[in-house]
Amino acid sequence: MIRSHDSIIVQSLGRFLIPVIQIFGLYVLFFGQYGPGGGFVGGVILGTSMILAILIFGHDTSRSLLAKKLLHGDGVGMLIYAGVGGLCFIGGGEFLNYANLEIPSLDSPSRRFVGILLTQIGVAVDVAVTAVSIVLSLSAQEIIEDSSNG
Amino acid sequence: MTFSFEIPLLVLLLATVAGAIYVKDLMSAILLLGCYSFFLSLVWAWLGAVDVAFVEAVVGAGLATVLFLLTLFGTAPKDGRLRRPPPPMAALIGLPLLGALLLYAAKDFPEFGDPHSPPNSHVSPLYLEQSYQETYTPNVVTSVLMDYRSLDTMVETVVIFTAGIACALLLRRKHS
Numbered sequence: 143m144i145r146s147h148d149s150i151i152v153q154s155l156g157r158f159l160i161p162v163i164q165i166f167g168l169y170v171l172f173f174g175q176y177g178p179g180g181g182f183v184g185g186v187i188l189g190t191s192m193i194l195a196i197l198i199f200g201h202d203t204s205r206s207l208l209a210k211k212l213l214h215g216d217g218v219g220m221l222i223y224a225g226v227g228g229l230c231f232i233g234g235g236e237f238l239n240y241a242n243l244e245i246p247s248l249d250s251p252s253r254r255f256v257g258i259l260l261t262q263i264g265v266a267v268d269v270a271v272t273a274v275s276i277v278l279s280l281s282a283q284e285i286i287e288d289s290s291n292g
Numbered sequence: 293m294t295f296s297f298e299i300p301l302l303v304l305l306l307a308t309v310a311g312a313i314y315v316k317d318l319m320s321a322i323l324l325l326g327c328y329s330f331f332l333s334l335v336w337a338w339l340g341a342v343d344v345a346f347v348e349a350v351v352g353a354g355l356a357t358v359l360f361l362l363t364l365f366g367t368a369p370k371d372g373r374l375r376r377p378p379p380p381m382a383a384l385i386g387l388p389l390l391g392a393l394l395l396y397a398a399k400d401f402p403e404f405g406d407p408h409s410p411p412n413s414h415v416s417p418l419y420l421e422q423s424y425q426e427t428y429t430p431n432v433v434t435s436v437l438m439d440y441r442s443l444d445t446m447v448e449t450v451v452i453f454t455a456g457i458a459c460a461l462l463l464r465r466k467h468s
Contacts, residue, residue, distance in 0.1 A: 170346075175429045178342040180437065186350045193358060216456045220449050227446065238442040254427040258438040261445070268449050272456035273355060279463035280362040 146200035156198035163191040171266050175255070181262030185219075185269030192274045201278075216275060219268025226260045297338050304331045318364055326357040339404075343433045 147153060164187075171184025227238040235242025240257025241250040248256070308331060312324040329352025336345035402409030419436055429435040437445050 174434050175431055177431060178346045178433075180343065180431075180434050183343075183346050183350050186347075186355055190350070190354055190358070193355075216460070217453050220446075220453050223446050223449055227442070238446065240439060240442075251426055251428045254435075254439055255429060258427065258429055258434065261438050261442065262434075265445065265449055268452055272452050275456045276359065276459045277362060279459045280359065280366060 147198050152198055156194060160191050160195050160198075163194070164188060167191060171262060172259070174262055175258060181265030182269055184262070185266030186273060188266065189270035189273030192270065193277045196274070196277060216271055217268070219264045219266070219271060222264030222267060223261050226257055226264065230257075301331060301335050301338065305335070319361075322357060322360045322364060325360070326353045329353040329356070343431075 147156075167184050167187030167190075170179035170187055171181060174180030174184065226240075226243075229244070230237060230239050230242045233242030233244045238257075238261075240254040243253045243257055245253055245256060305328065308324050308328040312321045312328060315321050315324060329348055333345040333348035333353065336342075336348055406412065419432055419440065423432050423435040423440075424430060427435045427439050429439075
Protein backbone atom coordinates (compact mmCIF):
# COMPACT_ATOMS: atom_id res chain seq x y z
CA MET A 143 0.00 0.00 0.00
CA ILE A 144 1.39 3.35 -1.03
CA ARG A 145 0.03 6.40 0.71
CA SER A 146 -1.23 9.21 -1.47
CA HIS A 147 0.84 12.35 -1.65
CA ASP A 148 -0.11 15.01 0.88
CA SER A 149 0.41 18.15 -1.17
CA ILE A 150 -2.66 19.61 -2.87
CA ILE A 151 -0.43 21.10 -5.57
CA VAL A 152 0.92 17.69 -6.56
CA GLN A 153 -2.55 16.18 -6.56
CA SER A 154 -4.11 18.88 -8.74
CA LEU A 155 -1.19 18.79 -11.13
CA GLY A 156 -1.50 15.03 -11.30
CA ARG A 157 -5.21 15.25 -12.10
CA PHE A 158 -4.36 17.60 -14.93
CA LEU A 159 -1.22 15.86 -16.23
CA ILE A 160 -2.14 12.18 -16.20
CA PRO A 161 -4.87 12.35 -18.89
CA VAL A 162 -2.64 14.52 -21.05
CA ILE A 163 0.21 12.02 -20.75
CA GLN A 164 -2.11 9.14 -21.56
CA ILE A 165 -3.48 10.86 -24.64
CA PHE A 166 0.06 11.64 -25.74
CA GLY A 167 1.01 8.00 -25.21
CA LEU A 168 -1.89 6.80 -27.33
CA TYR A 169 -0.97 9.36 -29.98
CA VAL A 170 2.62 8.13 -30.04
CA LEU A 171 1.43 4.53 -30.19
CA PHE A 172 -0.94 5.01 -33.11
CA PHE A 173 1.17 7.61 -34.89
CA GLY A 174 4.24 5.37 -34.84
CA GLN A 175 3.61 4.35 -38.41
CA TYR A 176 3.79 7.95 -39.63
CA GLY A 177 6.38 9.51 -37.39
CA PRO A 178 8.81 8.75 -34.60
CA GLY A 179 7.40 6.56 -31.88
CA GLY A 180 5.70 3.24 -31.89
CA GLY A 181 4.69 0.48 -29.58
CA PHE A 182 7.66 0.54 -27.24
CA VAL A 183 7.68 4.29 -26.58
CA GLY A 184 3.90 4.51 -26.43
CA GLY A 185 3.79 1.67 -23.94
CA VAL A 186 6.44 3.29 -21.77
CA ILE A 187 4.56 6.61 -21.78
CA LEU A 188 1.28 4.90 -20.87
CA GLY A 189 3.03 2.93 -18.13
CA THR A 190 4.67 6.11 -16.84
CA SER A 191 1.28 7.80 -16.54
CA MET A 192 0.03 4.87 -14.47
CA ILE A 193 3.18 4.98 -12.31
CA LEU A 194 2.55 8.69 -11.76
CA ALA A 195 -1.01 7.90 -10.71
CA ILE A 196 0.23 5.26 -8.28
CA LEU A 197 2.84 7.57 -6.79
CA ILE A 198 0.50 10.55 -6.44
CA PHE A 199 -2.80 9.02 -5.42
CA GLY A 200 -1.41 5.99 -3.68
CA HIS A 201 -2.73 2.53 -4.13
CA ASP A 202 -4.83 0.58 -1.74
CA THR A 203 -3.90 -3.08 -1.66
CA SER A 204 -7.31 -4.40 -0.80
CA ARG A 205 -9.14 -2.37 -3.39
CA SER A 206 -6.60 -2.86 -6.16
CA LEU A 207 -6.39 -6.60 -5.73
CA LEU A 208 -7.93 -6.94 -9.15
CA ALA A 209 -5.25 -4.72 -10.62
CA LYS A 210 -2.57 -6.85 -9.03
CA LYS A 211 -4.15 -10.00 -10.36
CA LEU A 212 -4.20 -8.39 -13.79
CA LEU A 213 -0.53 -7.52 -13.40
CA HIS A 214 0.22 -11.16 -12.78
CA GLY A 215 -0.95 -11.71 -16.33
CA ASP A 216 2.23 -10.05 -17.51
CA GLY A 217 2.30 -11.79 -20.83
CA VAL A 218 -0.91 -10.48 -22.36
CA GLY A 219 0.97 -8.20 -24.73
CA MET A 220 3.27 -11.00 -25.76
CA LEU A 221 0.21 -13.15 -26.34
CA ILE A 222 -1.23 -10.49 -28.66
CA TYR A 223 2.04 -10.31 -30.57
CA ALA A 224 2.52 -14.04 -30.93
CA GLY A 225 -1.21 -14.45 -31.59
CA VAL A 226 -1.02 -12.11 -34.57
CA GLY A 227 1.94 -14.17 -35.74
CA GLY A 228 -0.06 -17.34 -35.27
CA LEU A 229 -3.05 -15.94 -37.17
CA CYS A 230 -0.78 -15.72 -40.20
CA PHE A 231 -0.49 -19.51 -40.09
CA ILE A 232 -4.22 -19.74 -40.73
CA GLY A 233 -3.82 -17.76 -43.92
CA GLY A 234 -1.29 -20.32 -45.03
CA GLY A 235 1.82 -18.21 -44.60
CA GLU A 236 4.89 -18.04 -42.45
CA PHE A 237 4.95 -16.93 -38.83
CA LEU A 238 4.48 -13.14 -38.62
CA ASN A 239 4.09 -12.76 -42.36
CA TYR A 240 1.25 -10.25 -42.12
CA ALA A 241 0.37 -10.52 -45.79
CA ASN A 242 -1.42 -13.75 -44.90
CA LEU A 243 -3.69 -12.23 -42.26
CA GLU A 244 -7.14 -13.36 -43.25
CA ILE A 245 -8.93 -10.03 -43.41
CA PRO A 246 -11.34 -9.88 -46.33
CA SER A 247 -11.35 -6.97 -48.79
CA LEU A 248 -7.81 -5.83 -47.96
CA ASP A 249 -4.85 -6.00 -50.27
CA SER A 250 -1.48 -7.21 -49.09
CA PRO A 251 0.06 -3.85 -48.03
CA SER A 252 -3.04 -2.95 -46.04
CA ARG A 253 -2.86 -6.29 -44.27
CA ARG A 254 0.75 -5.56 -43.40
CA PHE A 255 -0.37 -2.16 -42.08
CA VAL A 256 -2.96 -3.81 -39.83
CA GLY A 257 -0.45 -6.42 -38.71
CA ILE A 258 2.10 -3.75 -37.76
CA LEU A 259 -0.57 -1.85 -35.83
CA LEU A 260 -1.72 -4.92 -33.90
CA THR A 261 1.78 -6.03 -32.99
CA GLN A 262 2.57 -2.48 -31.86
CA ILE A 263 -0.42 -2.58 -29.55
CA GLY A 264 0.89 -5.89 -28.22
CA VAL A 265 4.33 -4.41 -27.51
CA ALA A 266 2.75 -1.37 -25.85
CA VAL A 267 0.55 -3.49 -23.56
CA ASP A 268 3.49 -5.66 -22.60
CA VAL A 269 5.81 -2.73 -21.84
CA ALA A 270 3.20 -0.75 -19.90
CA VAL A 271 2.14 -3.72 -17.79
CA THR A 272 5.75 -4.66 -17.11
CA ALA A 273 6.68 -1.12 -16.06
CA VAL A 274 3.78 -0.85 -13.63
CA SER A 275 4.44 -4.32 -12.31
CA ILE A 276 8.11 -3.56 -11.63
CA VAL A 277 7.13 -0.39 -9.77
CA LEU A 278 4.58 -2.29 -7.71
CA SER A 279 7.18 -4.93 -6.92
CA LEU A 280 9.75 -2.32 -5.93
CA SER A 281 7.31 -0.48 -3.69
CA ALA A 282 6.15 -3.51 -1.77
CA GLN A 283 4.43 -2.84 1.51
CA GLU A 284 7.28 -3.32 3.94
CA ILE A 285 9.77 -1.24 1.99
CA ILE A 286 7.59 1.85 1.78
CA GLU A 287 6.52 1.63 5.40
CA ASP A 288 10.12 1.23 6.51
CA SER A 289 11.27 4.26 4.60
CA SER A 290 8.37 6.46 5.69
CA ASN A 291 8.62 5.50 9.34
CA GLY A 292 12.34 5.98 9.44
CA MET B 293 31.02 22.57 -40.23
CA THR B 294 28.74 21.24 -37.55
CA PHE B 295 30.80 22.26 -34.57
CA SER B 296 27.98 24.36 -33.16
CA PHE B 297 26.21 21.36 -31.63
CA GLU B 298 28.87 18.68 -31.48
CA ILE B 299 31.28 20.18 -28.99
CA PRO B 300 28.79 21.49 -26.37
CA LEU B 301 26.88 18.21 -26.41
CA LEU B 302 30.07 16.22 -25.96
CA VAL B 303 31.17 18.46 -23.11
CA LEU B 304 27.77 18.15 -21.44
CA LEU B 305 27.82 14.36 -21.81
CA LEU B 306 31.27 14.09 -20.28
CA ALA B 307 30.44 16.56 -17.51
CA THR B 308 27.23 14.80 -16.49
CA VAL B 309 28.74 11.33 -16.53
CA ALA B 310 31.83 12.46 -14.61
CA GLY B 311 29.56 14.19 -12.13
CA ALA B 312 27.49 11.03 -11.73
CA ILE B 313 30.66 9.12 -10.90
CA TYR B 314 32.26 11.68 -8.58
CA VAL B 315 29.27 13.03 -6.67
CA LYS B 316 28.92 11.73 -3.12
CA ASP B 317 25.14 11.82 -2.84
CA LEU B 318 23.32 8.90 -4.44
CA MET B 319 20.23 10.96 -5.29
CA SER B 320 22.34 13.52 -7.15
CA ALA B 321 24.06 10.69 -9.02
CA ILE B 322 20.69 9.33 -10.19
CA LEU B 323 19.48 12.73 -11.33
CA LEU B 324 22.78 13.34 -13.14
CA LEU B 325 22.35 10.01 -14.91
CA GLY B 326 18.90 11.19 -16.01
CA CYS B 327 20.49 14.36 -17.40
CA TYR B 328 23.07 12.20 -19.16
CA SER B 329 20.31 10.19 -20.85
CA PHE B 330 18.61 13.39 -21.93
CA PHE B 331 21.77 14.80 -23.50
CA LEU B 332 22.39 11.42 -25.14
CA SER B 333 18.90 11.60 -26.65
CA LEU B 334 19.80 15.05 -28.02
CA VAL B 335 22.86 13.45 -29.63
CA TRP B 336 20.68 10.77 -31.24
CA ALA B 337 18.27 13.39 -32.52
CA TRP B 338 21.15 15.40 -33.89
CA LEU B 339 22.43 12.31 -35.71
CA GLY B 340 18.99 11.87 -37.28
CA ALA B 341 17.90 8.79 -35.33
CA VAL B 342 14.71 10.32 -33.99
CA ASP B 343 13.14 7.03 -32.90
CA VAL B 344 16.19 6.10 -30.85
CA ALA B 345 16.22 9.60 -29.36
CA PHE B 346 12.59 9.22 -28.36
CA VAL B 347 13.23 5.89 -26.66
CA GLU B 348 16.32 7.24 -24.91
CA ALA B 349 14.45 10.28 -23.61
CA VAL B 350 11.43 8.33 -22.41
CA VAL B 351 13.14 5.24 -21.02
CA GLY B 352 16.55 6.54 -19.97
CA ALA B 353 15.58 9.92 -18.62
CA GLY B 354 12.08 9.04 -17.48
CA LEU B 355 11.40 5.46 -16.51
CA ALA B 356 14.90 4.38 -15.47
CA THR B 357 15.25 7.43 -13.22
CA VAL B 358 11.97 6.61 -11.50
CA LEU B 359 13.02 2.99 -11.00
CA PHE B 360 16.42 4.05 -9.64
CA LEU B 361 14.76 6.50 -7.24
CA LEU B 362 12.31 3.87 -5.98
CA THR B 363 15.17 1.44 -5.46
CA LEU B 364 17.11 4.11 -3.59
CA PHE B 365 14.15 4.88 -1.33
CA GLY B 366 13.70 1.19 -0.70
CA THR B 367 17.29 0.26 0.06
CA ALA B 368 19.63 3.10 0.93
CA PRO B 369 20.55 4.20 4.43
CA LYS B 370 19.21 7.56 5.44
CA ASP B 371 22.14 9.79 4.61
CA GLY B 372 22.75 8.06 1.28
CA ARG B 373 26.36 9.17 1.12
CA LEU B 374 29.12 7.07 -0.28
CA ARG B 375 32.66 6.50 0.83
CA ARG B 376 34.64 5.36 -2.15
CA PRO B 377 38.01 3.66 -1.90
CA PRO B 378 40.55 5.05 -4.35
CA PRO B 379 40.58 3.19 -7.68
CA PRO B 380 43.15 0.40 -8.06
CA MET B 381 46.33 0.98 -10.00
CA ALA B 382 45.43 -1.58 -12.68
CA ALA B 383 42.24 0.32 -13.54
CA LEU B 384 44.07 3.65 -13.66
CA ILE B 385 46.56 2.27 -16.17
CA GLY B 386 44.44 -0.26 -18.04
CA LEU B 387 41.30 1.73 -18.76
CA PRO B 388 43.03 4.65 -20.56
CA LEU B 389 44.93 2.08 -22.62
CA LEU B 390 41.63 0.41 -23.52
CA GLY B 391 40.16 3.78 -24.42
CA ALA B 392 43.12 4.59 -26.65
CA LEU B 393 42.76 1.21 -28.33
CA LEU B 394 39.06 1.83 -28.97
CA LEU B 395 39.77 5.29 -30.37
CA TYR B 396 42.41 3.77 -32.63
CA ALA B 397 39.90 1.18 -33.83
CA ALA B 398 37.23 3.85 -34.35
CA LYS B 399 39.47 5.40 -37.01
CA ASP B 400 38.51 2.54 -39.33
CA PHE B 401 34.79 3.30 -39.15
CA PRO B 402 33.24 4.52 -42.37
CA GLU B 403 32.57 8.23 -42.62
CA PHE B 404 29.27 9.37 -41.10
CA GLY B 405 26.66 9.39 -43.85
CA ASP B 406 28.90 7.63 -46.35
CA PRO B 407 26.55 6.14 -48.97
CA HIS B 408 28.99 3.31 -49.79
CA SER B 409 29.49 2.04 -46.25
CA PRO B 410 28.23 -1.52 -45.64
CA PRO B 411 25.20 -0.59 -43.50
CA ASN B 412 24.08 1.92 -46.13
CA SER B 413 24.56 -0.25 -49.18
CA HIS B 414 23.30 -3.73 -48.29
CA VAL B 415 19.54 -3.82 -47.61
CA SER B 416 18.89 -0.24 -46.50
CA PRO B 417 18.20 1.10 -50.02
CA LEU B 418 15.70 -1.72 -50.52
CA TYR B 419 13.85 -0.77 -47.34
CA LEU B 420 13.91 2.92 -48.16
CA GLU B 421 12.61 2.42 -51.68
CA GLN B 422 10.03 -0.30 -51.20
CA SER B 423 8.75 -0.23 -47.64
CA TYR B 424 5.92 2.17 -48.40
CA GLN B 425 4.67 0.19 -51.37
CA GLU B 426 4.85 -3.03 -49.39
CA THR B 427 3.44 -1.96 -46.05
CA TYR B 428 1.78 1.47 -46.49
CA THR B 429 3.85 2.61 -43.50
CA PRO B 430 5.69 5.89 -44.08
CA ASN B 431 7.99 5.47 -41.08
CA VAL B 432 10.68 3.12 -42.36
CA VAL B 433 11.97 2.39 -38.86
CA THR B 434 8.59 1.09 -37.77
CA SER B 435 8.13 -1.01 -40.88
CA VAL B 436 11.60 -2.55 -40.46
CA LEU B 437 11.12 -3.18 -36.75
CA MET B 438 7.61 -4.53 -36.93
CA ASP B 439 7.48 -6.23 -40.32
CA TYR B 440 10.82 -7.06 -41.89
CA ARG B 441 12.44 -7.83 -38.53
CA SER B 442 9.31 -8.76 -36.67
CA LEU B 443 10.68 -11.94 -35.14
CA ASP B 444 13.51 -9.98 -33.48
CA THR B 445 11.01 -7.55 -32.01
CA MET B 446 8.90 -10.41 -30.70
CA VAL B 447 11.88 -11.88 -28.88
CA GLU B 448 12.64 -8.41 -27.47
CA THR B 449 9.10 -8.39 -26.13
CA VAL B 450 9.87 -11.75 -24.53
CA VAL B 451 12.91 -10.14 -22.90
CA ILE B 452 10.76 -7.37 -21.39
CA PHE B 453 8.25 -9.97 -20.22
CA THR B 454 11.05 -11.96 -18.60
CA ALA B 455 12.32 -8.84 -16.84
CA GLY B 456 8.88 -8.17 -15.39
CA ILE B 457 8.50 -11.78 -14.23
CA ALA B 458 11.98 -11.77 -12.68
CA CYS B 459 11.32 -8.52 -10.80
CA ALA B 460 8.01 -9.83 -9.51
CA LEU B 461 9.61 -13.09 -8.37
CA LEU B 462 12.62 -11.47 -6.72
CA LEU B 463 11.10 -8.40 -5.13
CA ARG B 464 7.55 -9.22 -4.17
CA ARG B 465 7.24 -10.72 -0.72
CA LYS B 466 4.46 -12.60 0.93
CA HIS B 467 2.18 -10.50 3.07
CA SER B 468 2.25 -11.85 6.58
